[in-house]
Amino acid sequence: xxxxxxxxxxxxxxxxxxxxxxxxxxxxxxxxxxxxxxxxxxxxxxxxxxxxxxxxxxxxxxxxxxxxxxxxxxxxxxxxxxxxxxxxxxxxxxxxxxxxxxxxxxxxxxxxxxxxxxxxxxxxxxxxxxxxxxxxxxxxxxxxxxxxxxxxxxxxxxxxxxxxxxxxxxxxxxxxxxxxxxxxxxxxxxxxxxxxxxxxxxxxxxxxxxxxxxxxxxxxxxxxxxxxxxxxxxxxxxxxxxxxxxxxxxxxxxxxxxxxxxxxxxxxxxxxxxxxxxxxxxxxxxxxxxxxxxxxxxxxxxxxxxxxxxxxxxxxxxxxxxxxxxxxxxxxxxxxxxxxxxxxxxxxxxxxxxxxxxxxxxxxxxxxxxxxxxxxxxxxxxxxxxxxxxxxxxxxxxxxxxxxxxxxxxxxxxxxxxxxxxxxxxxxxxxxxxxxxxxxxxxxxxxxxxxxxxxxxxxxxxxxxxxxxxxxxxxxxxxxxxxxxxxxxxxxxxxxxxxxxxxxxxxxxxxxxxxxxxxxxxxxxxxxxxxx
Numbered sequence: 303x304x305x306x307x308x309x310x311x312x313x314x315x316x317x318x319x320x321x322x323x324x325x326x327x328x329x330x331x332x333x334x335x336x337x338x339x340x341x342x343x344x345x346x347x348x349x350x351x352x353x354x355x356x357x358x359x360x361x362x363x364x365x366x367x368x369x370x371x372x373x374x375x376x377x378x379x380x381x382x383x384x385x386x387x388x389x390x391x392x393x394x395x396x397x398x399x400x401x402x403x404x405x406x407x408x409x410x411x412x413x414x415x416x417x418x419x420x421x422x423x424x425x426x427x428x429x430x431x432x433x434x435x436x437x438x439x440x441x442x443x444x445x446x447x448x449x450x451x452x453x454x455x456x457x458x459x460x461x462x463x464x465x466x467x468x469x470x471x472x473x474x475x476x477x478x479x480x481x482x483x484x485x486x487x488x489x490x491x492x493x494x495x496x497x498x499x500x501x502x503x504x505x506x507x508x509x510x511x512x513x514x515x516x517x518x519x520x521x522x523x524x525x526x527x528x529x530x531x532x533x534x535x536x537x538x539x540x541x542x543x544x545x546x547x548x549x550x551x552x553x554x555x556x557x558x559x560x561x562x563x564x565x566x567x568x569x570x571x572x573x574x575x576x577x578x579x580x581x582x583x584x585x586x587x588x589x590x591x592x593x594x595x596x597x598x599x600x601x602x603x604x605x606x607x608x609x610x611x612x613x614x615x616x617x618x619x620x621x622x623x624x625x626x627x628x629x630x631x632x633x634x635x636x637x638x639x640x641x642x643x644x645x646x647x648x649x650x651x652x653x654x655x656x657x658x659x660x661x662x663x664x665x666x667x668x669x670x671x672x673x674x675x676x677x678x679x680x681x682x683x684x685x686x687x688x689x690x691x692x693x694x695x696x697x698x699x700x701x702x703x704x705x706x707x708x709x710x711x712x713x714x715x716x717x718x719x720x721x722x723x724x725x726x727x728x729x730x731x732x733x734x735x736x737x738x739x740x741x742x743x744x745x746x747x748x749x750x751x752x753x754x755x756x757x758x759x760x761x762x763x764x765x766x767x768x769x770x771x772x773x774x775x776x777x778x779x780x781x782x783x784x785x786x787x788x789x790x791x792x793x794x795x796x797x798x799x800x801x802x803x804x805x806x807x808x809x810x811x812x813x814x815x816x817x818x819x820x821x822x823x824x825x826x827x828x829x830x831x832x833x834x
Contacts, residue, residue, distance in 0.1 A: 304374075321525035364405075441595055480626045
């Protein structure tokens with residue numbers, strides 16, 4: 303059978319690619335994501351790839367074309383950040399689920415499995431296990447929980463309209479694997495959290511919110527449930543969690559590494575929530591207070607149905623999964639995709655560098671070459687910041703995938719070029735760096751913005767034109783350096799690849815420009831709303 307995975311680059315998706323590659327019933331896998339991974343290495347090499355967005359009504363047609371000839375669809379895509387863009391989250395998470403289901407039905411797909419969550423359940427005040435019949439109205443105060451509950455209503459409506467389709471929905475607890483360490487840190491703890499020190503020293507005691515307990519399950523075990531569900535054509539909801547419950551004592555024991563003695567101190571939830579709220583509003587913490595509310599009130603999962611009907615058994619305990627994710631966070635572990643990129647890396651360029659002992663040969667004016675490369679590095683730094691800001695500003699438009707893809711490749715090139723200069727013993731940045739930096743910051747203050755400092759209908763046009771010009775200049779820089787490839791110790795084909803990458807970046811930005819220019823100056827409709 304042929305399986306399509308929507309949102310195949312994240313925590314569950316990466317594990318599912320490995321799981322499906324080992325299932326003899328599965329002949330091929332199509333991975334679908336807004337931003338494509340490095341598909342030349344496992345687990346992403348196990349699939350063919352396509353890119354599309356799911357949040358727009360027009361997405362249904364594109365998805366249905368991708369689903370043609372597919373036997374089963376697994377829908378995993380879910381946007382957790384940014385918390386402040388509630389309309390965007392709802393459109394991707396709830397409307398996106400609707401679009402995926404409609405497209406699967408239009409393509410005649412008979413087996414579908416969707417990633418729901420323990421967060422979809424209605425609140426409880428005890429630890430009595432609940433099965434799948436418990437209400438799914440969500441936890442008030444948690445946007446994640448409310449959107450998961452809304453997603454359940456979308457699936458209810460779809461099932462009523464298409465009773466012939468085998469639709470299953472997985473409701474797991476927290477999902478951990480070591481390779482998700484950097485991703486979990488970015489989504490919840492943030493870059494300021496000193497998780498790196500955990501591989502050298504552990505705190506003797508940790509504070510813990512009162513009443514919070516949770517269940518966890520390893521990503522590999524969740525992937526096994528999804529695979530079995532679509533292969534068997536299972537229907538209905540399935541709770542997924544390891545057997546053991548993660549209490550304050552157990553979590554503290556894993557984090558501190560202490561097998562005996564007191565390792566946690568309980569803090570009233572009412573005292574913790576304002577601190578989390580304040581840190582989130584100050585942009586110090588990605589997680590908002592709604593996650594604490596949900597952690598306190600979600601039910602303990604009864605997993606009998608998954609064990610009975612799917613023959614599912616967790617192979618990793620919750621405590622073991624927690625220890626694995628802590629290790630992954632401390633090391634900054636990840637994989638070759640945008641959501642799972644390792645800590646401190648924007649992407650992997652894959653380009654070789656000269657040996658540490660390489661030096662520029664005689665006959666080359668190293669002063670001039672150094673200054674030329676330093677000026678290009680300064681421009682690359684400004685360009686990387688600018689395109690990243692563009693992607694963030696226009697995240698809710700159909701051209702975000704192109705902007706994000708260009709931002710990642712430019713960021714990777716900039717990192718590689720910086721390393722190349724260091725290998726040559728060249729100091730950085732050059733004298734032009736402060737000017738590039740200041741110019742990039744000032745360029746963001748658009749006098750034509752309505753209101754000032756906000757994106758305007760014409761901003762995307764001009765920003766794209768400036769980036770196309772910058773990429774054109776960068777391309778010429780690669781042309782120049784290709785004539786000195788041997789002298790700087792880099793194979794000629796590397797610069798040829800960089801030139802080709804610049805051409806691809808310009809093509810993607812041409813698509814962005816086409817979208818933007820046709821809407822930039824219209825007064826008869828909102829030009830920045832997500833419509834094609």
